[in-house]
Amino acid sequence: MGIKDVVPNEVGIEMYGLISRLYPICRSITGDGLRETLNIIREYIPLEMHEVPSGTKVFDWTVPKEWNIRDAYISHSNGERIVDFQKSNLHVVNYSSPIKKRISLAELKEHLFTLPDQPEWIPYRTSYYKESWGFCLSHNQFLELKDEEYEVCIDASLKEGHLTYGEYYLQGTTEDEFLISCHVCHPSLCNDNLSGIALATYLAKHLTALSLRYSYRFLFIPGTIGSITWLSLNEDRVSRVKHGLVVAGVGDSGKFTYKKSRRGDAEIDRAAIQILKESGDDYEIIDFFPYGYDERQYCSPGFNLPVGCLMRTPQSRYPEYHTSADNLDFVKPEFLEDSFSKYLAVVNIIEENRRYVNQNPKCEPQLGKRKLYERIGGQREMAVDQLALLWVLNMSDGAHSLLDIATLAQLPFGKLQSAAHLLREKMLLREI
Numbered sequence: 005m006g007i008k009d010v011v012p013n014e015v016g017i018e019m020y021g022l023i024s025r026l027y028p029i030c031r032s033i034t035g036d037g038l039r040e041t042l043n044i045i046r047e048y049i050p051l052e053m054h055e056v057p058s059g060t061k062v063f064d065w066t067v068p069k070e071w072n073i074r075d076a077y078i079s080h081s082n083g084e085r086i087v088d089f090q091k092s093n094l095h096v097v098n099y100s101s102p103i104k105k106r107i108s109l110a111e112l113k114e115h116l117f118t119l120p121d122q123p124e125w126i127p128y129r130t131s132y133y134k135e136s137w138g139f140c141l142s143h144n145q146f147l148e149l150k151d152e153e154y155e156v157c158i159d160a161s162l163k164e165g166h167l168t169y170g171e172y173y174l175q176g177t178t179e180d181e182f183l184i185s186c187h188v189c190h191p192s193l194c195n196d197n198l199s200g201i202a203l204a205t206y207l208a209k210h211l212t213a214l215s216l217r218y219s220y221r222f223l224f225i226p227g228t229i230g231s232i233t234w235l236s237l238n239e240d241r242v243s244r245v246k247h248g249l250v251v252a253g254v255g256d257s258g259k260f261t262y263k264k265s266r267r268g269d270a271e272i273d274r275a276a277i278q279i280l281k282e283s284g285d286d287y288e289i290i291d292f293f294p295y296g297y298d299e300r301q302y303c304s305p306g307f308n309l310p311v312g313c314l315m316r317t318p319q320s321r322y323p324e325y326h327t328s329a330d331n332l333d334f335v336k337p338e339f340l341e342d343s344f345s346k347y348l349a350v351v352n353i354i355e356e357n358r359r360y361v362n363q364n365p366k367c368e369p370q371l372g373k374r375k376l377y378e379r380i381g382g383q384r385e386m387a388v389d390q391l392a393l394l395w396v397l398n399m400s401d402g403a404h405s406l407l408d409i410a411t412l413a414q415l416p417f418g419k420l421q422s423a424a425h426l427l428r429e430k431m432l433l434r435e436i
């Protein structure tokens with residue numbers, strides 16, 4: 005009956021498959037890796053591609069030059085590569101300027117980044133808004149470097165071009181929108197960036213087949229500059245966004261975390277919290293703070309949109325974050341599937357959270373003569389269903405939504421949703 009009852013089979017395995025396809029691509033906030041990623045997503049959903057020219061003013065920011073990279077390495081003077089972009093795209097500081105020269109170890113060291121605490125892992129580093137170059141490598145590899153001359157080469161270009169982003173709009177029966185936003189700008193990192201992309205893609209694909217009250221807008225954008233650009237280009241339409249979620253970090257084994265919108269008590273905040281409460285799993289709720297993913301832009305004071313972030317372990321709270329260890333072993337189909345079903349359950353609440361008016365408000369209507377006992381009788385959960393009917397009837401005064409009633413009654417939203425459907429069939433409720 006409800007949206008949440010139709011979680012597709014093996015969706016976690018399919019999401020993992022998409023992550024595996026996208027993993028090798030060297031993405032950045034602009035460039036061909038980002039385009040290739042969006043083109044692959046277009047095989048799943050009909051994404052609209054947007055190209056915004058470098059130099060475009062977007063609020064206090066400017067769309068940067070476009071970065072593309074073909075190859076990069078550090079080699080011995082005999083040509084043997086010791087750090088090779090072809091083996092891991094994390095080896096190059098993302099957005100590095102092109103360079104090709106011979107260099108001493110002392111000078112080279114000023115451009116090298118490692119993680120002494122995690123000596124096996126390669127860190128992920130960027131330099132978007134300051135032109136520089138650098139390499140990332142494991143600390144163990146760094147310790148093996150001898151005092152000799154090296155050749156460094158970054159065969160990249162940083163030129164006037166475009167910032168690319170993808171948008172998929174799914175029309176519902178109202179113009180009010182539910183925004184789902186994910187970042188698509190990280191190279192080979194699975195939980196950070198690819199898990200969100202996979203969830204947004206499969207959620208969009210799934211919702212496409214359903215008839216929905218809200219219109220859904222899915223954004224696949226480079227972090228920070230992408231949301232700033234989208235908000236700047238769509239300022240006149242932003243007020244249509246009634247609910248929103250930033251999707252990130254949904255493939256790791258950690259417990260769920262919901263970061264509230266800046267408003268703190270928006271319907272999306274209450275729906276996400278309700279789902280986590282009902283799940284029976286361990287979870288954490290955190291208040292909004294102005295750091296993290298693109299909720300920072302959506303929740304800036306000039307917009308203050310009702311956009312939260314539903315994730316598993318928050319960024320920077322796991323050691324693998326922004327390192328080569330955020331790989332295909334770090335995310336698992338079962339966690340992706342669990343995340344998908346929680347997102348779908350939140351969508352279900354938002355779609356079904358309606359206000360009704362009891363059409364028989366003077367004393368309780370006689371449920372027996374309307375066969376409402378028979379409809380639910382004989383089941384072990386009868387008592388709860390009975391209670392759900394009574395709660396919905398009593399609180400449906402036009403002021404309380406089903407989610408309000410779920411909170412008051414401390415009953416699962418789905419029970420009240422089923423009760424409301426039954427009562428509507430019996431003409432005991434009218435939607436307002």
Ligand SMILES: [Zn+2]
Nearest residue numbers: 190196319326
């Ligand atoms: Zn990140």
